[in-house]
Amino acid sequence: MGKYDRWNAFFAGMESDEVVLTLEELEEALGSPLPPSARRYPTWWSSAQHHAKWAHHGFVASPRLGEGVVSFRRRPSSSPRSRPASRAALTTVLSGERLILLGCVAQKRNRPALAKDLYVSPLWEKRRAYAEASGQPWAILSAEHGLVQPDQVIAPYDRSMKPASALYRFAWSRSAADRVIELCRRLGIDAVELHAGSAYVEHGLISALEEAELLVSWPLRGMRIGEQLSWYDSVLGQESASNPAPGRSREPTSSVGEPPVIVEMREIGPFDYRWPDSTEHFDYGWEGVARIAGQRVSFRHGVGRRHAYGADRARTVTWLGGQPAVEGVAADDYARTRALLSLLKAPDGSMIRDRAQAPEGYSELQLVDHRSEIDAPYSRSGLAVKLRADDVSGWLRHAVLRRDSLHADAVAPSDADLRSEAVRYVPEAEALPTLAKRKIAEALVAFGQATTEQLRADGGEVEFPEDAAANAFLRESPFAFLVGVICDQGIKAERAWAIPKELHRRMGHLDPLRIVAEPEAVYRAFVEPTALHRYVNNVPAWVVSAADRVLTTYGGDAGAIWNDRPTAAELQDRLRAFDGIGQKKAAMAVEILERDLGVEIREMSGSDVAFDVHIRRVFHRTGLAEVDDMDHMVEVARRIYPERPGALDGPAWVVGRTWCRPSFPRCPSCVLSEVCAKRISYGDTVRGV
Numbered sequence: 001m002g003k004y005d006r007w008n009a010f011f012a013g014m015e016s017d018e019v020v021l022t023l024e025e026l027e028e029a030l031g032s033p034l035p036p037s038a039r040r041y042p043t044w045w046s047s048a049q050h051h052a053k054w055a056h057h058g059f060v061a062s063p064r065l066g067e068g069v070v071s072f073r074r075r076p077s078s079s080p081r082s083r084p085a086s087r088a089a090l091t092t093v094l095s096g097e098r099l100i101l102l103g104c105v106a107q108k109r110n111r112p113a114l115a116k117d118l119y120v121s122p123l124w125e126k127r128r129a130y131a132e133a134s135g136q137p138w139a140i141l142s143a144e145h146g147l148v149q150p151d152q153v154i155a156p157y158d159r160s161m162k163p164a165s166a167l168y169r170f171a172w173s174r175s176a177a178d179r180v181i182e183l184c185r186r187l188g189i190d191a192v193e194l195h196a197g198s199a200y201v202e203h204g205l206i207s208a209l210e211e212a213e214l215l216v217s218w219p220l221r222g223m224r225i226g227e228q229l230s231w232y233d234s235v236l237g238q239e240s241a242s243n244p245a246p247g248r249s250r251e252p253t254s255s256v257g258e259p260p261v262i263v264e265m266r267e268i269g270p271f272d273y274r275w276p277d278s279t280e281h282f283d284y285g286w287e288g289v290a291r292i293a294g295q296r297v298s299f300r301h302g303v304g305r306r307h308a309y310g311a312d313r314a315r316t317v318t319w320l321g322g323q324p325a326v327e328g329v330a331a332d333d334y335a336r337t338r339a340l341l342s343l344l345k346a347p348d349g350s351m352i353r354d355r356a357q358a359p360e361g362y363s364e365l366q367l368v369d370h371r372s373e374i375d376a377p378y379s380r381s382g383l384a385v386k387l388r389a390d391d392v393s394g395w396l397r398h399a400v401l402r403r404d405s406l407h408a409d410a411v412a413p414s415d416a417d418l419r420s421e422a423v424r425y426v427p428e429a430e431a432l433p434t435l436a437k438r439k440i441a442e443a444l445v446a447f448g449q450a451t452t453e454q455l456r457a458d459g460g461e462v463e464f465p466e467d468a469a470a471n472a473f474l475r476e477s478p479f480a481f482l483v484g485v486i487c488d489q490g491i492k493a494e495r496a497w498a499i500p501k502e503l504h505r506r507m508g509h510l511d512p513l514r515i516v517a518e519p520e521a522v523y524r525a526f527v528e529p530t531a532l533h534r535y536v537n538n539v540p541a542w543v544v545s546a547a548d549r550v551l552t553t554y555g556g557d558a559g560a561i562w563n564d565r566p567t568a569a570e571l572q573d574r575l576r577a578f579d580g581i582g583q584k585k586a587a588m589a590v591e592i593l594e595r596d597l598g599v600e601i602r603e604m605s606g607s608d609v610a611f612d613v614h615i616r617r618v619f620h621r622t623g624l625a626e627v628d629d630m631d632h633m634v635e636v637a638r639r640i641y642p643e644r645p646g647a648l649d650g651p652a653w654v655v656g657r658t659w660c661r662p663s664f665p666r667c668p669s670c671v672l673s674e675v676c677a678k679r680i681s682y683g684d685t686v687r688g689v
């Protein structure tokens with residue numbers, strides 16, 4: 001099997017015509033790192049290259065290497081939409097025996113329930129009514145669980161397919177397809193009807209089902225949610241309730257009549273918000289979480305100033321789930337009332353002028369005529385809500401009513417959706433109690449100790465690279481170890497730690513004196529095919545600089561960096577003085593030297609966790625950390641496990657590599673399963689190698 005053959009299956013399963021993948025996602029799909037040239041040269045992504053497996057499936061790659069992404073667009077002639085054959089069946093409804101599959105939705109009850117009762121949005125109600133009226137067997141495509149039976153009890157979950165990475169969708173599709181095929185076989189059915197969004201079905205689900213010779217239909221393909229609601233209404237023989245006549249307010253949703261309840265709120269200082277084309281400054285505000293129609297939704301309300309209606313006026317913006325929902329501008333009497341105005345809008349976006357047209361929720365708020373409150377050119381003729389700048393509940397109420405009236409067909413985003421859209425400023429997870437964090441830390445340490453003891457009992461020793469000779473070299477040569485530390489960046493650890501031995505083979509030595517005397521030889525050895533590292537400019541320079549520092553500061557013996565029983569903190573400082581060694585590498589090296597190489601460290605309480613991608617993911621998901629920030633994570637480890645914060649490093653890294661993978665974390669078998677908060681989606685934003 002060739003190195004790039006795994007991309008064949010990956011692109012073969014892609015149903016969508018366009019997808020943007022990060023270089024890390026492409027590496028994960030490939031199962032190995034990309035060569036350095038893939039990150040440096042756009043031509044590497046040309047369809048003419050031998051490794052261009054995407055081209056076999058009709059895609060053209062457009063790399064944006066500066067952003068670390070590649071977009072793949074299917075050539076029109078090879079679009080699956082234009083493929084004849086079974087695709088024609090996709091937009092028709094099948095008749096006869098078939099399995100109906102309904103996509104899950106974000107709005108859910110807040111307690112475990114039968115799967116069919118767990119979801120609560122209008123779209124779900126229609127989907128379920130359709131499935132039940134059909135008399136056919138049906139099941140649910142859950143973004144979290146894959147295939148779920150309607151009568152299966154499941155707990156509410158945050159995962160949503162829309163913000164999920166392409167890799168997660170592909171892996172999810174493979175797993176869900178297997179279970180759908182198995183169910184069809186068991187039921188003796190050879191047709192499947194899909195009622196789910198493209199994120200569920202266009203990443204390999206349809207092709208896998210078709211490969212299993214199931215006839216697939218997706219009757220609502222390409223329809224907006226409002227169109228889907230109408231479709232269900234017409235099929236179910238009901239009058240459409242989802243398309244109110246223009247100018248009429250829509251039927252109240254579950255949130256109307258149910259004012260938002262602020263669950264937590266805090267005052268905040270000045271902040272900036274990035275609009276698509278500008279940045280706006282706000283002087284102060286409030287942020288927190290509100291319960292809206294059964295969902296916990298993050299909000300922010302900011303107060304600033306802007307030139308409007310011929311004067312410098314106070315202004316507010318209220319965000320729901322990170323999205324700006326309503327804006328306010330100071331009324332002429334602001335100095336006395338501190339009140340601002342915000343226009344009311346009809347479902348078609350036009351201004352509401354008649355109180356009879358205002359959605360019923362506004363009856364609790366003060367409605368005024370905009371023009372009589374702002375006497376200025378261009379003042380609008382229409383109804384506006386008038387609220388004090390600090391009436392956060394009122395602004396939230398207005399924001400929810402606006403959202404409901406303008407996006408009647410929107411499925412309310414889950415907390416996870418909201419977080420992913422609101423990363424700019426929305427506060428991260430609520431902190432776990434210290435005791436719960438301590439339990440997680442103890443479970444990590446216990447796992448680390450058990451692993452080490454088992455290894456010793458088996459008479460083995462920790463291996464860095466897989467190659468035994470490369471391992472022995474690291475243990476024998478302190479300078480080789482130092483080079484290994486320097487190389488452990490941006491590539492898999494196993495590959496990084498194998499570099500010193502290979503560098504030694506290519507140069508014929510790893511002598512600091514000769515390295516300093518012949519730096520060009522180091523560069524040549526690094527870039528010789530196959531290049532040793534992704535960073536072929538920086539890493540050789542760091543190695544030469546390290547050799548120089550070892551000569552000038554440690555008498556040419558790298559072992560002298562740690563052979564005088566330093567404290568962990570001292571050793572970290574010494575290591576960080578080397579070019580190319582930052583917090584992550586220094587913290588990791590201290591732990592390895594003490595734990596695996598038997599170096600005597602006088603005091604380990606000053607050790608730290610490394611800010612490594614696996615550790616960050618595990619810290620986030622377990623609930624140990626609330627923010628993906630180096631200082632925060634280091635501080636958490638120091639606070640929760642002061643006796644040796646760095647002891648959390650190795651086991652967290654192993655958990656991240658073994659169970660807590662970016663996609664499909666294996667919680668049931670994970671050693672932390674019992675103590676982990678399982679904030680799965682919090683790991684989604686953690687990127688890196």
Ligand code: SF4
Pocket residue numbers: 618621622655659660661665666667668670671672673674676677678679680
């Ligand atoms: S795999 Fe699951 S249980 Fe284990 S750390 Fe990750 S989220 Fe927690």
